[in-house]
Amino acid sequence: MGAMIQDILTAFRTLTIIPIPGKDTENFSRSLCFFPLVGALLGFVVMLLYHSAGAIGFKHPFLLALLSMAIVTWLTGGLHIDGLGDVSDAFGGGKTKERILQLLKDPAMGSFGVCAIVFDILIKAGCWEFFLERGNPWFIFWSFVFSRAMQGVAIAFIPNARAESIAAPFGQGGKSARISVILAYLVTGLAATWFLSPPAALVCALCSLAVTLVFGFYCWRRIQGITGDCVGATNELVEIGVLLGGILFLI
Numbered sequence: 001m002g003a004m005i006q007d008i009l010t011a012f013r014t015l016t017i018i019p020i021p022g023k024d025t026e027n028f029s030r031s032l033c034f035f036p037l038v039g040a041l042l043g044f045v046v047m048l049l050y051h052s053a054g055a056i057g058f059k060h061p062f063l064l065a066l067l068s069m070a071i072v073t074w075l076t077g078g079l080h081i082d083g084l085g086d087v088s089d090a091f092g093g094g095k096t097k098e099r100i101l102q103l104l105k106d107p108a109m110g111s112f113g114v115c116a117i118v119f120d121i122l123i124k125a126g127c128w129e130f131f132l133e134r135g136n137p138w139f140i141f142w143s144f145v146f147s148r149a150m151q152g153v154a155i156a157f158i159p160n161a162r163a164e165s166i167a168a169p170f171g172q173g174g175k176s177a178r179i180s181v182i183l184a185y186l187v188t189g190l191a192a193t194w195f196l197s198p199p200a201a202l203v204c205a206l207c208s209l210a211v212t213l214v215f216g217f218y219c220w221r222r223i224q225g226i227t228g229d230c231v232g233a234t235n236e237l238v239e240i241g242v243l244l245g246g247i248l249f250l251i
Helices: 002-015 028-055 061-075 079-093 097-104 111-133 138-157 174-195 198-223 228-250
Strands: none
Touching (some): 002 028, 028 061, 028 138, 028 174, 061 111, 079 097, 079 111, 111 138, 111 228, 138 174, 138 198, 174 198, 198 228
8 A cells, every 4th residue: 555655646746746745656667557646636626726717707718728727837847848849849850860869858949849839838728718618627627637648658658769768767667567557548538438428538538549659659750769758748749639539529
């Protein structure tokens, strides 16, 4: 039981800046299956903000979407959106694996990265506004949960492009880690079935899996693996995929 608590704490410390006391797990790969719990917490924050806004009569869905997104981005330390920007710069400006990996380590943000972050924020804000206007923020909630689940899948199944990658310690669990992230993904889908509906949950599951497979294959083609930035980019892309899938499902 104590080891499981450490695994959960490591998941939250890895994906958020929330100061949680306690020791990290000795085997980082064991924390991958708890990544969806982190997504659930972030989704709960958005749900709380949505219901609080309704309680005080705040009726500006686009502004509420931006404010909620700002709070979630702060809670995650901008980790995933920064990864998206770095990956866009590296893949956009690098032609060889060596050059791409070099650009991924560059802290400076170029035009590709800035454009990717701006479009990411605008697309998600537009999607969030769609769901908030209709009083259905659950797709936002599940976009967080499925995206974190797919981070675990990407880390467990795609090799690291370089040994010193920040994702490397999490990807050393072998077969047990792969089984655990698959189970976490299935549990996420079952939970979505309960809170949404079977068709809606299937849309979320398929969109998240499709985006992860396509982007993972692209990373493999370019650099023969992934890095921590690629995992962050996966998160952002899966969130968008689930949100757009939800919109197509509802219209």
